[in-house]
Amino acid sequence: MQFNDIKISEVEVIHLRVPTIDADCEWGEDAVIIKVHTNTGLIGVGESDSSPEMVKSCIKASMSHGSSQGLERLLLGENPLDIERLYTKMYNGTHYSGRRSTMIHAISAIDMALWDIAGQFYGVPVWQLLGGKFRDEIRAYGTFIPSSIEAENIARVEELLAQGFTSLKFGGGPLGKNAELDYEIIRTVCHTARNINSACEIAIDLASAWRTAGHTIEMAKRLEEFNLLWIEEPITDDVLAGYRKISQSTSQKLAGGETLTTRYEFANFIEKSGADFVQPDVTRCGGISEMVKIYDMAHMAGMKLVPHGFSTGILIAATVHFLASREHGDLIEYSQSTSPLFTSLVSNQIQFENGFVRVPNSVGLGVELNEDIIAKYRVE
Ligand code: MG
Numbered sequence: 001m002q003f004n005d006i007k008i009s010e011v012e013v014i015h016l017r018v019p020t021i022d023a024d025c026e027w028g029e030d031a032v033i034i035k036v037h038t039n040t041g042l043i044g045v046g047e048s049d050s051s052p053e054m055v056k057s058c059i060k061a062s063m064s065h066g067s068s069q070g071l072e073r074l075l076l077g078e079n080p081l082d083i084e085r086l087y088t089k090m091y092n093g094t095h096y097s098g099r100r101s102t103m104i105h106a107i108s109a110i111d112m113a114l115w116d117i118a119g120q121f122y123g124v125p126v127w128q129l130l131g132g133k134f135r136d137e138i139r140a141y142g143t144f145i146p147s148s149i150e151a152e153n154i155a156r157v158e159e160l161l162a163q164g165f166t167s168l169k170f171g172g173g174p175l176g177k178n179a180e181l182d183y184e185i186i187r188t189v190c191h192t193a194r195n196i197n198s199a200c201e202i203a204i205d206l207a208s209a210w211r212t213a214g215h216t217i218e219m220a221k222r223l224e225e226f227n228l229l230w231i232e233e234p235i236t237d238d239v240l241a242g243y244r245k246i247s248q249s250t251s252q253k254l255a256g257g258e259t260l261t262t263r264y265e266f267a268n269f270i271e272k273s274g275a276d277f278v279q280p281d282v283t284r285c286g287g288i289s290e291m292v293k294i295y296d297m298a299h300m301a302g303m304k305l306v307p308h309g310f311s312t313g314i315l316i317a318a319t320v321h322f323l324a325s326r327e328h329g330d331l332i333e334y335s336q337s338t339s340p341l342f343t344s345l346v347s348n349q350i351q352f353e354n355g356f357v358r359v360p361n362s363v364g365l366g367v368e369l370n371e372d373i374i375a376k377y378r379v380e
Pocket residue numbers: 205207232233258
């Protein structure tokens with residue numbers, strides 16, 4: 001097979017949903033994954049952690065205007081190895097209806113699948129195409145939703161450290177709604193974790209719940225004794241003057257950016273927020289291609305990129321390949337979801353073991369989908 005003989009023949013969109021939400025389930029009840037088919041039989045896999053129906057519309061829409069096209073029609077007959085050129089074609093072909101948000105989420109999934117195809121075509125892992133790997137394993141931090149009940153938080157932290165985690169993050173649930181409760185939860189988690197491992201890293205995620213810069217500054221000062229790894233998204237990622245004010249008023253490090261898309265939004269965040277950590281999600285920011293650009297901008301600004309990632313094993317694989325290929329890509333988020341879409345969609349899922357995930361040597365993204373799980377949860 002010559003490099004110029006391979007053509008895209010279809011972009012299949014698969015919407016998955018777990019019908020009855022299990023009480024033990026923490027996120028991950030639905031997913032949208034895509035398969036980019038080619039005339040050679042090679043199939044690339046991608047996903048977006050976004051609204052499945054909206055992503056499907058972005059991909060399957062018919063032509064409305066030269067700058068408002070569906071993504072699939074822009075790709076049919078194209079060479080999937082032309083990743084950068086096709087990214088630009090998709091971005092320009094959706095200039096009116098896209099540029100940010102859901103259209104970029106859909107482009108992210110396709111970009112990921114194109115890297116997967118390229119790896120398979122050339123017979124190398126995606127990290128090899130990205131320039132080679134800096135490491136064989138990546139430290140993983142465990143993310144959980146805290147409880148308002150102290151004993152539950154203690155049990156959860158003990159269980160995570162017993163699994164081998166040396167870095168934790170928590171957010172959602174009751175966190176951010178009441179200053180006193182916030183302080184108590186954070187104190188309990190920090191004391192419990194550091195009694196077991198005094199070096200345990202702990203980050204908190206407010207998902208915008210602290211709302212104002214003033215309240216965040218007050219809380220950040222109060223929490224200085226806990227030496228948090230970072231305070232994530234205390235206020236919305238759009239309010240950069242607020243981020244700036246917070247970063248100039250506390251010694252605590254800020255993190256943010258999971259909601260942002262494209263190099264352009266990240267350039268703005270990196271320039272203006274004063275944050276130390278930037279957290280693009282590879283399934284939303286514009287895919288692996290855009291992550292590379294965001295990484296370079298963050299690096300040049302003295303910031304560290306630690307990706308957001310909370311969906312299926314496809315996301316984990318794409319994130320691992322990307323991080324392995326970057327000098328400072330040494331920390332990954334690892335979901336604690338019990339959803340079957342997290343635990344079983346990818347039959348050879350990259351597993352957390354003893355504090356780390358291993359970087360795979362399989363070709364492409366190396367993802368093997370469990371077709372039984374797809375058949376069971378597919379929404380037609
Ligand atoms: Mg977050």
